[in-house]
């Protein structure tokens with residue numbers, strides 16, 4: 001029997017994607033051509049934003065968003081439960097992340113956020129739609145208005161209609177995410193000024209208009225080359241057509257885990273979650289026991305993952321003077337010990353999912 005090899009997440013590529021890429025390769029533009037705008041317009045429609053700017057990856061999206069929203073030494077509240085890029089982008093803008101503990105569902109605890117807002121002058125809240133779940137937007141809107149803060153949603157895990165609460169949302173199109181453009185990302189906003197500045201920052205800080213000499217450009221910002229090529233945007237357009245199907249599959253898989261697995265889920269089945277991740281808990285005694293379980297499943301061809309190591313516990317953050325302890329972030333700390341992410345991606349078959357469920361039951365008696 002062929003041994004399974006089941007990752008926690010992976011891309012779904014079909015003939016249409018391949019043909020779209022071939023077509024783009026045979027066109028006049030590999031980069032900076034018509035597919036970029038086409039993909040951005042399609043995304044804006046799907047995500048319910050006025051403006052979308054594609055960039056080379058989700059980290060670049062966060063970087064440019066931070067340059068727009070923040071100034072040197074601004075304090076920005078964010079979560080320890082994210083990939084490094086969320087808080088790193090605050091550092092890129094010479095601002096300071098302030099970490100606040102999470103709730104049991106993996107999202108930043110908005111009550112603790114408000115406690116901080118009462119005590120300190122905070123510029124912005126960077127909230128992560130962890131696993132595909134959005135924060136309570138009514139509460140975020142209240143905090144935004146009461147404390148006059150900027151709101152960024154790191155939506156690397158969420159893809160769906162926006163409700164107009166955030167100033168900027170960022171997306172990632174890394175292969176494990178909902179749709180892929182190989183590497184890729186996007187920044188979405190309803191603010192025209194932000195949009196125009198983002199276009200310039202993405203392209204070396206260069207400005208050009210019809211009144212200039214034909215060859216002329218003016219560098220008006222310190223920008224970057226964060227452009228997403230046409231070939232990648234062609235792939236994105238093709239992937240976007242299948243997004244509803246991808247979401248349906250993720251929901252089917254999530255429902256099946258809920259029904260068949262007797263482990264505590266991160267949250268009850270939620271039809272609004274994008275289910276980038278499916279996270280469960282088990283009361284491991286310590287991290288060694290958790291690692292042994294991961295290694296046992298690896299031997300069976302099942303590659304579980306854990307999301308995420310608390311960011312302020314990273315050596316670089318410690319060097320900057322950040323501290324992380326069970327006392328400061330008790331919920332995050334328990335979450336780190338107990339939680340893990342199961343395989344979830346559109347092409348995961350029922351047979352493969354049943355194998356995962358069977359092996360988890362076998363090793364977590």
Ligand SMILES: Cc1ncc(COP(=O)(O)O)c(C=O)c1O
Pocket residue numbers: 057058059060082083085086128154156157171172173174184185
């Ligand atoms: C929550 C979160 N933010 C940001 C990123 C960064 O995205 P990218 O890998 O496209 O740079 C990721 C990707 O792993 C992520 O999961």
